[in-house]
Amino acid sequence: MLLLGIDIGTSSIKVSVVDAASQTAIASAQYPDNESPILAPQPGWAEQSPDMWWQQVQHAIELCNNSGKYNPHDISAIGIAYQMHGLVLVNKDQHVLRNSIIWCDSRAVEIGNKALTAIGEKKCLRHLLNSPGNFTASKLAWVKENEPEIYDQIDKIMLPGDFISMKLTGEINTSVSALSEGIFYDFKSDKLSKDVLDYFGFNKTFFPAIQPVFSSHGTLLRSVAEKLRLKAGIPITYKAGDQPNNALSLNVLNPGEVAATAGTSGVIYGVSDQLTYDPQSRVNTFAHVNYAEEQKRLGVLLCINGTGRLYSWVRSLYGPSLSFAQMNEKATEAPSGCYGLRILPFGNGVERMLANKPIGAHIQNIDLNIHSQSHIFRAVQEGIACAFRYGLDIMRENGMNPSVIRAGKANLFMSDLFTEIFVNATGVPVELYKNDGSAGAALGAGIGSGIFATAAEAFSKMKKIKTVEPANTKFEPIYQDWKNLLKTQLEKTNQ
Incomplete structure (x- = not known):
């Protein structure tokens, strides 16, 4: 069928x-x-x-x-x-x-x-x-x-x-x-x-x-x-x-389970059985696909508007002849921290996790004698990972403390480097699966039509590709430097 x-x-x-x-x-x-x-x-x-x-x-x-x-x-x-x-x-x-x-x-x-x-x-x-x-x-x-x-x-x-x-x-x-x-x-x-x-x-x-x-x-x-x-x-x-x-x-259907994606936007999405909310609405709560009056299932969503959108924009300016796979390969040539190059991955509309402040995207600390194409590509990935960490810390404030995050090996998670940076920035292991939104929608149709008795049955043959564990504790200073840059830009916006 x-x-x-x-x-x-x-x-x-x-x-x-x-x-x-x-x-x-x-x-x-x-x-x-x-x-x-x-x-x-x-x-x-x-x-x-x-x-x-x-x-x-x-x-x-x-x-x-x-x-x-x-x-x-x-x-x-x-x-x-x-x-x-x-x-x-x-x-x-x-x-x-x-x-x-x-x-x-x-x-x-x-x-x-x-x-x-x-x-x-x-x-x-x-x-x-x-x-x-x-x-x-x-x-x-x-x-x-x-x-x-x-x-x-x-x-x-x-x-x-x-x-x-x-x-x-x-x-x-x-x-x-x-x-x-x-x-x-x-x-x-x-x-x-x-x-x-x-x-x-x-x-x-x-x-x-x-x-x-x-x-x-x-x-x-x-x-x-x-x-x-x-x-x-x-x-x-x-x-x-x-x-x-x-x-x-x-x-990801049960309380405490967490998914992530890094396509046009970047998202961490955790399931809760509580009517939870962030007092500042920096992360948002919606009804999950299995929400019911008698069994509450809510999706707590962190959204970063400009992840893949930024990577695509950078490609158009700094590597129009390159594929995304080639960009990812180039990024591995630059060292962690990119000699101080920092990128704030915003600029695709206001960001909810920043209280809807239009701070824009920023490339900071360019040294014309050091920084090259590879540094730009890696700094984008590091900046996006830092934005994920910043948002995840907000989710943690609201009781969402994932021990593992599931992600499809797609979009930015196709990059081994980005996945490594992500887990080192967040401190949370990532389980990678072969996953696709349209295939997921098809299996959802199988649940809705009764071909599968339960959602668990519809995904019973899902196989994990691998787990990536945090390994580099040296990323924390890079994140704190990035966070200070973000703080400065937010203060300028509020003036």
Whole structure:
């Protein structure tokens, strides 16, 4: 039995077809080969076209089907993972009203800050587990304030995965996990937040029907099925944000288990059974994929906006002819600490762990007589690892103390050097697995369709590649130097 997984990333769309019996991908495809554009009409803004995502999803499925490795009509269920926090608006005809305001957009920070004050800081944190910040609810409020002609046409609001599900099925629905990441959900009452809707004046009819993550979200339209060479009526049985999905794909489902990823953004994601929150909302708590009223499972998420995004930017300037693998190899030529070269890996929107301060990215202490391409590449990896350590220390303040972190051998974790730097910076071992967001979404569909009785069964054949243990205690002075540089920049921003 075959399962199709779709991962709607910021840089590209990835799809995989997974054989349920072996729990392995038999075909995968990515579209486009280059990175999808992030539109920035003004500094601090970040948008993408939902219709672009839909076109790319179709291209990626077509590429996968063209592999000839399976019969598309053997696919029995579809799962969707998606970039979190994006706002998609459609009218009654299911037409997109504007570009999606995506996860790293910063325009709504002050709107969220005012909501926090008006609703009450304690109430927000106890009920929403977060400040409204620049999450989806605040983005919708920005549209209401600044684009009333668009706001008046809204029939439904949704997250990116809800939109792709709608294009596949014609049905619009969402989940508690999605609503919580948008800061629309009240965890005390386990329903849409009356406080948020009343404060912003949102119409309750904007919100689609709520479905469990592992359940039917609609069936494939015949017109779409014919175009994609799939069977009409295939159910979509799983839909989750990319970070909860990454945790699922690493079998991180129980309290105390922790996952990490270092793609466009960098994330550490730990599972808790408590309605926990950071008093300053520097790390955020959302409903995990297995959240239920009777069994709370929350995902505590640290997000660094500019990890892979920074590495890609550095590549375009300092090594445009190099592959990422070649950059990683070059980085090994530089010594630990890079003779004082330090990089703050920010600049892709405001950072929640820095209290939504727009400090930008910084390259400091360049010595023109010493530093070369290899030093730049290594300093980027060290700077990203230091940012992870800084955020992990915040998570530790809030009771999340991982003894091990699971990560897929993908993106920056494909670099042995980065993985080594990461474990030495954080002091936590990393278990590496062959893992992929689209394959995880496919297995999620297997859970939702009942092919697997439990999530544990769906990942029973997952094999660890290796464990990387901390080995270099000499990294602490490098981290403290980096932290002092960050402190200086934060003080300048606050002036």
